[in-house]
Amino acid sequence: MYSDETKLRITIDIFSGRENPTIEYSGKHLDEICERLSLKRSFRTRELGLPPIPTLGYRGLMIEQHGTLSIKELPRAFRLASGAAFGLEMSYQIADEDFEDFVCGSVPKELPINDLRKEIAQYKELVDFWNQYRWRNGIIKTIENKCKCAPIYEPDWWNVSSRQGYNNCYNYATNYRSNTYAQPGRASGAMYNNLNCVEVKAGAIADELIDSPSSDNKCPEVGHLVALVVWPNVDYHWYRKGKNGQWSHKMGGTPVTNLDNSGNTINDPRNADRGSYSDFCTFMIVKHGHIMIN
């Protein structure tokens, strides 16, 4: 028997523009649900799972625990479609293969049940199609993104002639392609005068970056983490922490890279080989859509 402090949120992943509808279960309702979601059979490595690319329309259920008490029998978060559950390093067939139809009985009114049932059926056909004809790589297991809100590492996009030479470390770290070789504070008339941590950071704050010195290399809940370092009186440099938790950077107009001066990947810019950029100034947070740089 579960208490009301144990909660399960089920999101119907169906829309593209609108927010997906969600259903919450707690307390006594969870007994039946947990039984339906329990493991019937683990998938073997070679068994096929979900299509490797997202599709328009219904794409399954996202199930998350979010109460103060947890359900030990279930993963914290996983995706479910066509009677199969996929989570962090796990995948299995659930006891009730018609669980999605069961959920249909609780959907919000704005989502017509018949439409949803039709979408679920179509998605099952798609999964069957992919399994039979297209997909040969085994189960795609959900890999938890370490920094959910951070940009992906995509050097190829930046390293083209129309962008590479026109965007510097600041552009890249903030993930903002202005093609102006942006300078901290210039967009807001508060560009630095001297090349030190205080002034360059102040310029970035004027651009609406958020100073977060105590971040300690941890991903923020919203936005992504960047780091400012300075070559005293000479120059500054920025790094950004990506979705996979690794850092990358772009030295001036040169290509994007995830390596430091010693050729090592960057787990923490405070410890990376930064050449003459000896001063680690601070971590800052970039909230997408909030900043303006030039």
Add this chain to the structure above:
Amino acid sequence: MAKCTAQAFIFSGRPDPTWFVGNQHSRRLEAMWNQLESLDTPQSSTRKLGYSGVSITYPSNIEYFAFEMYVQKKVGNRYEWRRDEDRDFERYLLSTAPQGYIPNEIIDSLM
């Protein structure tokens, strides 16, 4: 008369310094190139934070790039490399920059 343009690859945030190189210097650099020993194998360097070489582009679009004991000449899509063990070419090209353009520690490191 069109001038030669030099660029030092140093900074990350600030734009890299660029400057015009006078005829006397540009002719001297071509003479220095002619004296260098040819290299058979292509040379390249990985860009790192900090100084990563210096280039000069002539009005004819011939470009020389010098860094770490080699000089690269680019004509269209063709490349040629020569050894510059004492980094004389590189040091001379950097010396043509106006005062203050190149951080002293970079100049000192090449001495």
